[in-house]
Amino acid sequence: MNRRIVIAELPSGAVAERHFRAETAPLPSPGPGEVLTRTLFASLDPVNRAQMRGRTYRDGLDVGDVMPAFTISALEDGTLVAAEGGWQEHAALPASSLAPIDAGGGPLSHHLGVLGLNGLTAYFGLLDVGRVAAGETVLVSAAAGATGNVAGQLARIHGARVVGLASTDAKRRLLEERLGFDATLDYRSPTLSRDLKGCCPEGVDVYFDNVGGPLLDAVLPRMNVHGRIVCCGTLASYDADAAPPGPRAVPGLLISRRLRMEGFVVVDYADQRATAVRRLTGWVKSGELVVLEEIVNGLDAAPAAFVDLLAGGNVGKRLVRVSA
C-alpha cells in the first residue's frame, strides 16, 4: 500500500492543515517508460503553494491530487535519484525525469537543499544574474530561508558585505553569529527605510530578492547606480490570491540608476550544474558554507511543517524524512 497526502481543498488566502488529507492507496503501478520509486526525503518549498492556486497555473493542482514535492527517491535496485515524487511513500515516475545522485559520502538530505535546487538557485542567481564582486554590498531577503541563507553565504565567500532581512531576532542572531552576515534587519520594522539606510550606508549593489511585494518597494531607492536585482522568488504573494501592486519605482528608477532586474530559473543552467555542485560541495566540506537544515519525520508531519514554512517558521532548508 501507499501512504500519501492529497489536496483536500484548494486554499484561498493562507494555506492551512485542513487543505490536506492523508490517505492510503494501492501501490502505484508504473506505465510505459515509468519506474516505481520509493521516497526517502521530500522537500518542502514555498513554490509548491503557487501550484495550489488551481487553474491560474497550467500545472495547477486539483482536489484529490497528491501534493507535489521534489524528492530524493530510491529505485528498486537501490539507485538514488532526484525526482518529483510528491508527498507519498511510492511514486510511478517517467524514468527520463529522474537524475542519479552521487551522495559522495555526505548527508543525502543536502541534495534537496544546499546541493540541490536551493543551493543551485543561490549560486546561479548570485553569480550569474547578480554578478557579485568583492567589496560590493549584497542585500538578501528571506535571508534565513533555504535559498537566502546560501545566497548570503556565497556573497560572503566572494568578498561582499552581506546584509540579511529576516523576521525574528533568533534568525537574525543565527545569520550574524553562525553564518557570517555583516548585518541583519527585521523586514517588518516600522522604520524599515531608515534601517536599510543605516545598514547599507554605501547603498545596495545586489538585491537577492526572494520576496517581492512592499519590501521590494522599500529596497529600490537604496540601489546603487548599475545595481542588480536578482528576482528569485515572490514569497510575499504565494499565500495571496492576487499579485500585490507592482513597485512604483519601476521603470523610472531603473532608468535613472541604470538598474538591471532579472528573473531566472535554475533549470536553465543544466549545463553548468555539475560544476556548481562540485564547488558548493567544496565550500560545505571546508566549513565556509554552513548548512542549515530542519528535518521533520514522517509524511503525516508534512502539512503542518509546510503551513509553518509559508508563515516563515523555518530556518534554512526544511524537509520531510519519508522512509529510511
Next chain:
Amino acid sequence: MNRRIVIAELPSGAVAERHFRAETAPLPSPGPGEVLTRTLFASLDPVNRAQMRGRTYRDGLDVGDVMPAFTISALEDGTLVAAEGGWQEHAALPASSLAPIDAGGGPLSHHLGVLGLNGLTAYFGLLDVGRVAAGETVLVSAAAGATGNVAGQLARIHGARVVGLASTDAKRRLLEERLGFDATLDYRSPTLSRDLKGCCPEGVDVYFDNVGGPLLDAVLPRMNVHGRIVCCGTLASYDADAAPPGPRAVPGLLISRRLRMEGFVVVDYADQRATAVRRLTGWVKSGELVVLEEIVNGLDAAPAAFVDLLAGGNVGKRLVRVSA
C-alpha cells in the same frame, strides 16, 4: 542682448504655455573656464519636463530659470559644438561641457536627433541592452517619437520583426509605409491586450519601452521566455505629479519567464559613441534609416511646440531653429 525663455510657473499636471515667459536679458558674460556660445538649434525633449518638477529632482528648475535644452551652438570662432545651451540665443557655458561636432556635410540638425542623443539612445538601448537578434519580434512604444522611430528602424535593419505603438492613424501609416515597421497598434485601443496578441502572434522578445505606465502592464504578459525590456523612458509619467502604480507582473513574471528589465542612460556609453555615430551616419546615407524631423522656427515658438510634444503631437525629432 539675449532673447530667452524662462519658467514663469512650475506646472502641476500637464505643462502649458503659460508656464513659460519670453524675456530679453543682457548678453551673458562668461566666468572663469566658460565661453560664450550662440545657439543654432535647441532640442525639445520630454525629459526636460521632469526637470520642471522642482525640488523632487536634484537639478530641478525654479521660476525664472532658463528652460534647459540640448543645443547645437557655435563658438565665437565658428566652431560647432554640442552643448546644453537652453532656450536662449546665447549662453555662457563651461568649455569642458562642450563637444565639437563634425557635421560632415550632412544637416546640422541631425546631430540633435538621429545622430545625437535620440539616435544613440536607440542604438545602445536596442543593441547593447536589448541584444536584438534577427528573426526576433521587437515592440516599440512611442514608436513615432524621436527615439522610438530610430529604435524600430534599427530593429528592422538588424533583421527583426518590428511592431510599433503610436497614437494616431497618421503616425501608424507613416511607420508602416515609410519606416518599414511590420505592424503598428494604437496604444489607446480598448482591446489593446487582444491587439497585442494579434500583432505579435509569436510573442515579444524585446520591448523597447519609452513610456512605462499601464502600457507596460499590458505588454508584460506578451513577453517571451528570456525576453528583454529596455527601460528607456517614462513618458506616461512626465506630466504626472506622482509615479503611476508599478507593473503587477513585477517581479513574478520576470521569474517565470526569465525576463530581464534594464534601464540605461546614453552617457554611460561615451567610449563607444564615435563608432555608433559612424554606423548611424552610414545607415542614414544609405537610406536604410529614414530621418523624421520637425523644425520649428524661432525661440518664441518653443513653448507651444514643447507643450504639443508632451501631448504626443510630434512625429520624429522636434527641434527649434534659434538662429541661422
